[in-house]
Amino acid sequence: MIVCNNCGASYEDDEPRCPYCGGDNFEKSVQVHEDTINDLKREKQQWEEKPQRVARAGMSMVAKVLITVIVAGLLISAGIYVVMRIHTVASDNREQAVLEKLEKMYQQQDYSGICTYMKKHNTLYGEAFRKYRLVETLENDTKDYLITPEGEYLERIIREKKPTGLSDVSYIIDALIVCQKSEAADYKYEEQEAVAYYREYCSAYLNEHYELTEEEIKEVMDGYDPSDKDNQSNLERMMQERAFSHLTE
Secondary structure (H helix, E strand, O other): OEEOOOOOOEEOOOOOEOOOOOOEOHHHHHHHHHHHHHHHHHHHHHHHHHHHHHHHHHHHHHHHHHHHHHHHHHHHHHHHHHHHHHHHHHHHHHHHHHHHHHHHHHHOOOHHHHHHHHHHOOOOOOHHHHHHHHHHHHHHHHHHOOOOOOHHHHHHHHHOOOHHHOHHHHHHHHHHHHHHHHHHOOOOOOOHHHHHHHHHHHHHHHHHHHOOOHHHHHHHHOOOOOOOOOHHHHHHHHHHHHHHHHHOO
16 A cells, blocks of 8 residues: 555555545656666667677578588589599590500501501590500501602602602601600600511611612611701701612612
């Protein structure tokens, strides 16, 4: 109960005014005012904390997105790795099968077959295929690119006294220089059988068409000097002159 300060009557504490005289219940008014102030303070605090909650929620969302991106990236990377690994294994198996096929032809001295195969599969490069690329080069120089002068063309070379017209001799020199380089490198790719074959072929060709002896051929090729950039053209010229001299004897 509360006593009214205005008329002295007693009434319930929770009444906002005296029911007898209408005087204000000051204690109730103060309490209501304090409650209102407290409500406003709480509301203000909520508004102040709201950006922080939003920020925390935002950070949580960013973290979730980041985790999702990382997981997706890992899955994609794993998928790419698996695909690349499968491709690598398949490529290795194909390469091994090709090498076995080429080596079988090499052992059978099917150098023409190797040349044809390498031309057809012109992506076969790298250390593992160097021996077979060398065979391809030698086969080209001694067979595919080589045209033996004859008939009217040969007569014109002799008539015009033009040893440089003997282009077949140039290709033979190219092949012999490849053989020289292989020997100097101690047959790095185990190509000594092919080198021996093409050396013999070149000597036989020069002897058959120009009557050049083994001694003459060796004398010219002994002048091979890999450090001299003009050396190869000089060797070609020297061998052409010797071949031409035999033609005009």
